Amino acid sequence: MRDWNTQARNRQARLARAAALARANGGKEVAAADAGALLEAVLEPGDRVCLEGNNQKQADFLARALAELNPEKVHDLHMVQSVLALPEHIDVFERGVASQLDFSFSGPQAGRLAKLVSANQIRIGAIHTYLELFGRYFVDLTPRVSLVCAQAADRAGNLYTGPNTEDTPVIVEATAFKSGIVIAQVNEILDSLPRVDIPGGWVDFVIQSPKPHYIEPLFTRDPAQISEIQVLMAMMAIKGIYAEYEVNRLNHGIGFDTAAIELLLPTYAESLGLKGKICRHWALNPHPALIPAIEAGFVESVHSFGSELGMEAYIRARPDVFFTGPDGSMRSNRALCQAAGHYACDMFIGSTLQIDLAGNSSTATLGRISGFGGAPNMGSDARGRRHASPAWLKAGREARAGRNLIPRGQKLVVQMVETFREHMQPAFVEKLDAWELAESANMDLPPVMIYGEDVTHILTEEGVANLLLCRTDEEREQAIRGVAGYTPVGLGRDRRMVENLRDRGIIRRPEDLGVDKRLATRDLLAARSVKDLVRASGGLYDPPKRFRNW
Amino acid sequence: MSSYYEASARERLHALFDRGSFHEFLPPSERVVSPHLVQLDTPAAFDDGVIVGRATLDGRPVLVAAQEGGFMGGAVGEVHGAKLVGLLERARDEKPAAVLLLVESGGVRLHEANAGLIGVSEIMRAVLALRSEGVPVVVLDGGQFGCFGGMGIVARLCDAIVMSEEGRLGLSGPEVIETTCGVEEFDSRDRALVWRTVGGKHRYLLGEADAIVADDISAFRAAAIHLLDTKPDLSLEALTAEHERLGARIEKFGALRDALDIWSALGVEKPENLPLLEADAFRAAVDGKRA
Amino acid sequence: MEKLTFEFFGGAPVNATRAPALVGVVGSGNLEVLIEPAELGGACAVEILTAARGFGATWKAVLDDFFTRHKLADVRIAINDVGATPAVVALRLDQAVEDFLGGGA
Numbered sequence: 027m028r029d030w031n032t033q034a035r036n037r038q039a040r041l042a043r044a045a046a047l048a049r050a051n052g053g054k055e056v057a058a059a060d061a062g063a064l065l066e067a068v069l070e071p072g073d074r075v076c077l078e079g080n081n082q083k084q085a086d087f088l089a090r091a092l093a094e095l096n097p098e099k100v101h102d103l104h105m106v107q108s109v110l111a112l113p114e115h116i117d118v119f120e121r122g123v124a125s126q127l128d129f130s131f132s133g134p135q136a137g138r139l140a141k142l143v144s145a146n147q148i149r150i151g152a153i154h155t156y157l158e159l160f161g162r163y164f165v166d167l168t169p170r171v172s173l174v175c176a177q178a179a180d181r182a183g184n185l186y187t188g189p190n191t192e193d194t195p196v197i198v199e200a201t202a203f204k205s206g207i208v209i210a211q212v213n214e215i216l217d218s219l220p221r222v223d224i225p226g227g228w229v230d231f232v233i234q235s236p237k238p239h240y241i242e243p244l245f246t247r248d249p250a251q252i253s254e255i256q257v258l259m260a261m262m263a264i265k266g267i268y269a270e271y272e273v274n275r276l277n278h279g280i281g282f283d284t285a286a287i288e289l290l291l292p293t294y295a296e297s298l299g300l301k302g303k304i305c306r307h308w309a310l311n312p313h314p315a316l317i318p319a320i321e322a323g324f325v326e327s328v329h330s331f332g333s334e335l336g337m338e339a340y341i342r343a344r345p346d347v348f349f350t351g352p353d354g355s356m357r358s359n360r361a362l363c364q365a366a367g368h369y370a371c372d373m374f375i376g377s378t379l380q381i382d383l384a385g386n387s388s389t390a391t392l393g394r395i396s397g398f399g400g401a402p403n404m405g406s407d408a409r410g411r412r413h414a415s416p417a418w419l420k421a422g423r424e425a426r427a428g429r430n431l432i433p434r435g436q437k438l439v440v441q442m443v444e445t446f447r448e449h450m451q452p453a454f455v456e457k458l459d460a461w462e463l464a465e466s467a468n469m470d471l472p473p474v475m476i477y478g479e480d481v482t483h484i485l486t487e488e489g490v491a492n493l494l495l496c497r498t499d500e501e502r503e504q505a506i507r508g509v510a511g512y513t514p515v516g517l518g519r520d521r522r523m524v525e526n527l528r529d530r531g532i533i534r535r536p537e538d539l540g541v542d543k544r545l546a547t548r549d550l551l552a553a554r555s556v557k558d559l560v561r562a563s564g565g566l567y568d569p570p571k572r573f574r575n576w
Numbered sequence: 577m578s579s580y581y582e583a584s585a586r587e588r589l590h591a592l593f594d595r596g597s598f599h600e601f602l603p604p605s606e607r608v609v610s611p612h613l614v615q616l617d618t619p620a621a622f623d624d625g626v627i628v629g630r631a632t633l634d635g636r637p638v639l640v641a642a643q644e645g646g647f648m649g650g651a652v653g654e655v656h657g658a659k660l661v662g663l664l665e666r667a668r669d670e671k672p673a674a675v676l677l678l679v680e681s682g683g684v685r686l687h688e689a690n691a692g693l694i695g696v697s698e699i700m701r702a703v704l705a706l707r708s709e710g711v712p713v714v715v716l717d718g719g720q721f722g723c724f725g726g727m728g729i730v731a732r733l734c735d736a737i738v739m740s741e742e743g744r745l746g747l748s749g750p751e752v753i754e755t756t757c758g759v760e761e762f763d764s765r766d767r768a769l770v771w772r773t774v775g776g777k778h779r780y781l782l783g784e785a786d787a788i789v790a791d792d793i794s795a796f797r798a799a800a801i802h803l804l805d806t807k808p809d810l811s812l813e814a815l816t817a818e819h820e821r822l823g824a825r826i827e828k829f830g831a832l833r834d835a836l837d838i839w840s841a842l843g844v845e846k847p848e849n850l851p852l853l854e855a856d857a858f859r860a861a862v863d864g865k866r867a
Numbered sequence: 868m869e870k871l872t873f874e875f876f877g878g879a880p881v882n883a884t885r886a887p888a889l890v891g892v893v894g895s896g897n898l899e900v901l902i903e904p905a906e907l908g909g910a911c912a913v914e915i916l917t918a919a920r921g922f923g924a925t926w927k928a929v930l931d932d933f934f935t936r937h938k939l940a941d942v943r944i945a946i947n948d949v950g951a952t953p954a955v956v957a958l959r960l961d962q963a964v965e966d967f968l969g970g971g972a
Contacts, residue, residue: 584892586889603887603889604887604889604899604901605887605889605901605946614868617868617915618868618918619868619893619916619918619947619948619949620893620916620947621892621893621947622889622899622901622945622947623889625893643894646893646894646897647892647893647894650891711952824897865914
């Protein structure tokens with residue numbers, strides 16, 4: 027007769043090997059000094075292992091312990107993880123502990139990752155978006171062992187994640203309910219927790235790390251670095267897109283371009299009478315740059331993927347806006363916020379590095395395998411969406427006008443770029459660098475962040491191109507060239523056709539939008555420094571010291 | 577409120593002095609540019625990073641200079657230095673109510689180091705000569721690049737210094753200290769540490785800055801007007817007393833490791849709260865406690 | 868560095884007594900623009916010293932559009948550039964003209 031319980035029995039065998047390392051008190055607590063021994067006891071060669079770490083909080087202590095394991099005992103691990111952020115995430119492969127990788131984003135380690143891939147020390151299964159990877163945790167990439175990270179644990183192994191809950195629930199759920207083993211590093215062990223984010227029954231071992239886990243303040247943008255060109259672009263975004271489509275549910279990408287929009291809401295948008303009419307509900311990390319808009323009464327709700335260092339007390343004091351627990355601190359959740367951003371938002375707006383003539387955009391550069399993160403899910407039409415809203419309906423109408431199609435809506439996906447980046451690198455190109463990267467790294471596809479077919483608007487300092495209104499590939503190309511300024515792509519435009527597109531409102535210049543360029547100065551920003559953000563928060567925002575100048 | 581920190585040197589001059597009163601000497605159209613930078617294949621500025629001229633302040637005639645930090649960090653090259661020296665020497669002839677130096681400089685320009693060093697020493701001598709003739713020299717320091725190196729010394733040779741909290745004043749800049757003494761000694765990326773060590777509030781508490789104002793051009797203007805009648809005591813007795821005060825200061829604080837310890841030793845309650853206070857509240861909190 | 872010069876014809880002469888105007892700062896990603904009246908036989912002359920080599924065609928395109936916006940004659944424009952993008956260049960040029968013709972200080 028077939029044995030239907032191999033996974034559970036294998037789990038019991040692993041737990042038995044580790045039993046001697048766990049202290050009393052429910053037998054879950056393991057000393058930090060025994061972390062390596064614990065991993066060696068529970069891991070088996072070839073295991074699929076999830077190491078928690080996104081672009082914010084990191085299970086850094088467990089990552090180090092894993093990287094230091096003896097590769098003769100533990101090898102050929104298959105790492106499944108959201109983000110490769112720490113050097114240890116690559117060390118694991120360099121030392122021969124792991125050999126296979128499925129992941130989503132690798133920002134800071136993208137260069138080293140590319141090197142190890144070309145040296146055959148890492149076999150990449152696939153590069154995913156967050157939601158795809160989380161989805162596969164429950165289908166064919168279920169972790170055998172997960173190494174996660176929390177603020178605190180109690181003696182029963184209950185975990186308190188604090189504001190940076192992030193990926194922990196999804197990882198633990200996939201592992202614990204498929205006979206896997208969950209090991210958590212925590213900053214402190216308490217007798218009672220402020221709240222329980224992960225039930226202790228789902229957690230097998232808890233280690234108090236010698237130092238608190240690392241958190242990166244990734245979403246803090248110093249308003250001092252916002253340029254007057256970015257102010258101009260933000261004015262065009264507000265007047266030409268937010269107001270016209272009555273965008274009320276949205277997600278902003280990370281960067282100074284979108285920070286400028288956030289800082290123009292209480293000034294420019296207010297002066298246009300848009301308070302209460304746009305930007306009321308957000309799927310967004312708690313950006314410090316959003317503080318003035320929240321204080322001005324623009325923002326009704328914010329649900330977050332993760333938290334942001336220094337925003338804790340401010341969030342705690344604004345529970346009507348943020349999602350907070352009975353203890354008062356925020357609870358974030360990356361999987362749910364990604365789902366919210368995809369299905370419940372009417373608009374995504376963000377920056378990119380390169381846009382081609384079809385509107386495909388990519389952040390890939392040669393020699394770096396940086397992955398996707400969440401942008402492709404935020405920046406794509408949700409084809410499973412069925413509920414209507416004014417913004418969604420208007421975008422759908424524009425895309426279908428004059429065609430005999432059944433009515434449906436469409437998400438607004440806006441790419442916002444200056445025509446030239448730093449060092450005069452053009453943002454518009456005939457062919458994305460992603461093609462070359464795909465060839466050199468043996469990828470199945472060029473890594474495109476947002477496909478042209480999903481992009482509805484391209485916004486540059488030259489104007490707004492509304493791709494929804496284009497009817498042919500040629501019109502699309504000329505609409506893109508028409509806002510590409512003095513880049514070679516822009517200079518290669520058909521001037522007559524671009525003027526025709528302008529007459530039809532497909533291309534709109536600042537003057538067509540009624541945006542006065544002379545107002546585009548930093549004086550229009552609701553905060554011009556991090557200190558202004560602290561002031562706006564009534565002293566509640568406590569920025570990391572690297573962002574201070576006081 | 578108009579930010580002094582954000583403004584360019586030209587914008588500061590036009591907003592700080594009586595409306596329309598500023599007249600520039602050697603304006604950009606004269607093209608008196610650095611002869612060295614072009615040889616080094618480096619872009620020059622038509623004013624060499626410093627604007628000099630005359631203006632009125634509250635109706636009283638003043639000679640003024642403003643360094644532009646955005647051009648090579650406001651560093652002093654040959655032309656830049658000569659313009660400042662010329663202005664100070666002109667003041668000896670014209671005897672204006674005061675000379676105002678809107679400093680923003682990392683010190684000597686490395687591209688023309690010898691000429692810059694000589695320039696700085698000439699500026700120092702010219703400041704002292706002018707003061708001895710009874711014309712006060714007032715420094716305003718609130719720009720993005722602070723005031724360091726030779727210009728830090730120049731600033732302390734003057735009669736009075738007005739700073740905002742954002743302003744910085746020192747000899748070696750934070751990066752230089754880190755490079756020479758190690759990150760354990762001074763972490764230049766710890767901006768809170770940098771500002772509480774060389775920023776306006778600490779300089780005010782140590783008695784080096786005479787006034788601390790909000791980052792607002794009109795606040796700088798008001799403080800400058802207030803200091804127009806500064807009459808320095810240059811007698812030997814006053815100098816000896818000043819040296820004694822400085823000796824006592826290093827005696828009292830020399831062993832302390834951090835500005836917070838000094839503020840605590842000065843009797844400031846909750847010194848960790850000082851950086852958060854706005855200028856008015858800060859002045860009130862430290863009233864009577866400065867070194 | 869690279870030195871570029873351009874001349875444009877067909878504009879309207881400006882009053883020769885206008886005061887020169889200077890905008891911008893010679894800092895990274897920025898530029899200064901000096902604009903002043905000059906006896907140039909009806910030309911608008913532009914002289915550029917730039918730290919970024921090899922962008923002559925881009926400068927020409929930016930200045931062509933500038934001259935379409937502002938038909939100036941008997942004007943000399945001098946630029947010191949540290950790799951400013953065309954957007955910043957166009958903005959500074961417009962600001963310089965506004966200061967110059969607006970009679971600002």
